[in-house]
Amino acid sequence: MSAGELLLRAEKCSIEFGGLRALEDFDLEIRRGDLKGLIGPNGAGKTTAFNLLTGVYRPSSGNILVGGQRVNGLQPHQINRLGLARTFQNIRLFKGLCAVDNVRVACLAESTPLISKERLEPLRKRGGVSAAVANALDATNNYYDWWRALLLTPGFQQEERDLASKAERLLEVMGLSHRRDEEARNLPYGEQRRLEIARALGTRPKVLLLDEPAAGMNTREKADLMALIRQLRDRFSLGILVIEHDMKLVMGICEEITVLDHGETIARDTPEKVRNDPKVIEAYLGEPYRISDPREARP
Amino acid sequence: MGVSPSSGLRGWTRGVAPLALAVAVLSVLQLGLNAWDSYADGQAALGAEVFRPDFLVYLSSLVAVNVVLTVSLNIVNGMTGQFSIGHAGFMAVGAYIAGKLSFEVKELAISGLPHAVSDQVLFTLSLLAGGAAAALCGFLVGLPSLRLKGDYLAIVTLGFGEIIRVVVQNTPALGAALGISGIPQHSSLFMVWLWVFITVLAARRIANSSHGRSLWAIREDEVAAEAMGVNTTGYKVRSFVVSSFFAGIAGGLFAHFVPIINPGSFTFVKSMEVVVMVVAGGLGSTTGAILAAVMLTLLPEGLRSLFLAVGGGDASLAQKVDQVRMPVYGVLLVVLMLVRPQGLFGTKEIWDVLPKWLPRLPRAPNSPPARGKEAA
Ligand SMILES: Nc1ncnc2c1ncn2[C@@H]1O[C@H](COP(=O)(O)OP(=O)(O)OP(=O)(O)O)[C@@H](O)[C@H]1O
Numbered sequence: 137m138s139a140g141e142l143l144l145r146a147e148k149c150s151i152e153f154g155g156l157r158a159l160e161d162f163d164l165e166i167r168r169g170d171l172k173g174l175i176g177p178n179g180a181g182k183t184t185a186f187n188l189l190t191g192v193y194r195p196s197s198g199n200i201l202v203g204g205q206r207v208n209g210l211q212p213h214q215i216n217r218l219g220l221a222r223t224f225q226n227i228r229l230f231k232g233l234c235a236v237d238n239v240r241v242a243c244l245a246e247s248t249p250l251i252s253k254e255r256l257e258p259l260r261k262r263g264g265v266s267a268a269v270a271n272a273l274d275a276t277n278n279y280y281d282w283w284r285a286l287l288l289t290p291g292f293q294q295e296e297r298d299l300a301s302k303a304e305r306l307l308e309v310m311g312l313s314h315r316r317d318e319e320a321r322n323l324p325y326g327e328q329r330r331l332e333i334a335r336a337l338g339t340r341p342k343v344l345l346l347d348e349p350a351a352g353m354n355t356r357e358k359a360d361l362m363a364l365i366r367q368l369r370d371r372f373s374l375g376i377l378v379i380e381h382d383m384k385l386v387m388g389i390c391e392e393i394t395v396l397d398h399g400e401t402i403a404r405d406t407p408e409k410v411r412n413d414p415k416v417i418e419a420y421l422g423e424p425y426r427i428s429d430p431r432e433a434r435p
Numbered sequence: 436m437g438v439s440p441s442s443g444l445r446g447w448t449r450g451v452a453p454l455a456l457a458v459a460v461l462s463v464l465q466l467g468l469n470a471w472d473s474y475a476d477g478q479a480a481l482g483a484e485v486f487r488p489d490f491l492v493y494l495s496s497l498v499a500v501n502v503v504l505t506v507s508l509n510i511v512n513g514m515t516g517q518f519s520i521g522h523a524g525f526m527a528v529g530a531y532i533a534g535k536l537s538f539e540v541k542e543l544a545i546s547g548l549p550h551a552v553s554d555q556v557l558f559t560l561s562l563l564a565g566g567a568a569a570a571l572c573g574f575l576v577g578l579p580s581l582r583l584k585g586d587y588l589a590i591v592t593l594g595f596g597e598i599i600r601v602v603v604q605n606t607p608a609l610g611a612a613l614g615i616s617g618i619p620q621h622s623s624l625f626m627v628w629l630w631v632f633i634t635v636l637a638a639r640r641i642a643n644s645s646h647g648r649s650l651w652a653i654r655e656d657e658v659a660a661e662a663m664g665v666n667t668t669g670y671k672v673r674s675f676v677v678s679s680f681f682a683g684i685a686g687g688l689f690a691h692f693v694p695i696i697n698p699g700s701f702t703f704v705k706s707m708e709v710v711v712m713v714v715a716g717g718l719g720s721t722t723g724a725i726l727a728a729v730m731l732t733l734l735p736e737g738l739r740s741l742f743l744a745v746g747g748g749d750a751s752l753a754q755k756v757d758q759v760r761m762p763v764y765g766v767l768l769v770v771l772m773l774v775r776p777q778g779l780f781g782t783k784e785i786w787d788v789l790p791k792w793l794p795r796l797p798r799a800p801n802s803p804p805a806r807g808k809e810a811a
């Protein structure tokens with residue numbers, strides 16, 4: 137179905153929390169241009185799946201590959217740098233920072249390091265003493281970067297300006313320019329959710345993971361969000377995975393839906409087929425949703 | 436968060452101009468002071484008694500050291516939201532390294548330079564050595580403890596402060612409990628306030644840079660910061676190293692204007708004093724930290740002088756005042772937590788809270804705006 141470049145892949149990932157198997161043999165593939173959904177009842181393990189993919193937890197078994205590279209055990213910021221960005225179910229903005237600063241934190245500067253990454257990588261790969269030297273040089277890079285901030289070098293000023301304009305652009309894309317200087321905690325709920333997406337985009341992701349982006353939004357905001365998610369995928373050529381309880385939204389935009397229940401994947405198919413899968417109906421959707429489906433309700 | 440007086444400047448000028456200006460102003464002040472001193476000397480030779488500002492210079496040096504300590508601790512406790520309570524330990528490292536170095540080389544002079552200049556060069560070198568040593572300690576202390584979530588930093592820095600004190604107390608080469616006296620008194624009004632300026636400039640520039648924003652982000656939500664690609668451990672360690680460096684510098688300055696340094700000057704009480712100043716000023720506010728440091732240094736000194744005057748030169752009363760200092764700090768901290776938990780200014784700077792009708796400095800083109808309205 138999808139033919140884009142493979143960006144993210146999970147192979148038989150499992151994790152336990154003190155005896156509770158929160159996720160079992162979870163598989164996933166996200167390619168460029170994909171828009172996939174992840175649904176399931178409360179406590180099914182959806183957020184846990186996100187936490188595994190982004191490195192918050194380490195899978196007890198299985199593999200996660202980002203762009204072909206195995207990332208098990210990498211730290212969340214490293215995985216993020218490889219092109220995986222997320223939003224949080226319970227909004228986690230930097231509440232005391234203004235909207236534009238929230239995005240600017242994520243738009244980490246593309247600074248020109250003292251010693252280039254290309255020269256460091258081969259050293260690091262050699263291991264042993266060479267790797268230690270590479271790490272030390274990398275640390276030197278970081279401290280050098282602080283010096284540039286302290287001396288306000290022209291190059292640094294330019295970077296800061298680029299960063300600011302990039303953040304402004306993202307605010308504009310998400311329709312938040314008028315909130316630029318507002319503290320994040322003072323934004324209405326729907327705008328906070330959009331700001332979280334803007335922030336995630338700031339990290340220049342290849343894959344975007346959205347955890348219940350429509351929660352707490354009204355019907356109009358939800359409709360706008362659906363259009364926006366599609367638009368983001370096309371504009372930034374992303375692969376997107378959405379967790380969402382709003383069936384209209386998920387069924388409306390996703391091309392493939394994975395259904396979790398008690399950590400197990402009970403279905404994976406097109407919205408059409410998932411909607412009519414008896415196992416899914418029993419575990420999650422229930423009868424009311426079937427009836428409310430427009431085509432089914434028609435006599 | 437920021438207005439910078441040099442906002443109209445471009446390129447390298449913008450980075451260097453404030454420092455050049457500070458050097459110029461402080462040089463003029465220092466030269467004036469020197470001129471007054473030689474005038475006073477001349478008068479004294481004629482038998483006339485002239486006011487000498489020695490005590491004022493000493494007091495202002497004490498203030499300066501505390502400002503450097505507070506502003507630097509604010510980088511860790513305020514901006515990054517970590518909790519370090521061992522700043523006196525890093526100050527001690529700087530004081531002893533710089534002091535000992537100056538002590539060892541006090542007979543030396545750099546050939547080709549006038550004595551006064553050579554002294555200042557050597558002094559600066561020992562200061563930097565002290566700062567570097569403190570920064571290295573900061574790295575060694577910070578790396579293991581900042582990796583972990585939770586309040587390990589508080590415990591480890593507390594331990595570090597005590598270890599340094601005990602080590603010094605038992606090292607004869609460092610004067611043990613008696614301390615080192617006879618460190619050349621190279622410190623000057625120019626030098627201490629120049630370092631105050633450098634510290635404040637560094638703190639403000641960090642706060643206004645992408646690095647500073649990463650620190651704010653860690654303070655606000657560490658999990659989210661990490662998820663947005665911020666290497667939280669790296670940033671925490673770096674802010675801690677910078678903070679330790681300036682604590683070392685403060686110690687080095689201190690060692691060059693007090694007659695004697697001994698372990699008693701770098702106890703837990705000193706660390707708490709700095710923490711109280713940071714909290715009083717508002718965690719995250721550089722100008723708040725400055726104001727709190729100035730006030731909380733002058734207050735006890737003022738009271739001491741007052742009681743000395745009242746007691747007719749009887750030192751016991753003034754000593755008593757000194758002893759109640761710590762309990763007073765404790766009470767102050769509790770009252771502050773109850774009445775104004777965000778400190779004097781919260782995370783804002785003084786220009787954010789000035790009355791609206793005051794004229795404003797123009798905003799730097801790429802400096803972030805004030806961090807919104809504070810919930811009153
Ligand atoms: N850190 C943790 N420690 C212990 N148990 C956890 C942890 N994180 C998640 N769980 C458990 O794992 C299960 C799955 O949780 P998860 O948050 O992934 O559910 P979810 O599918 O996102 O549900 P919801 O729709 O309510 O967001 C739950 O039973 C939860 O209690």
Ligand SMILES: [Mg+2]
Binds near residue numbers: 182184225
């Ligand atoms: Mg969830």
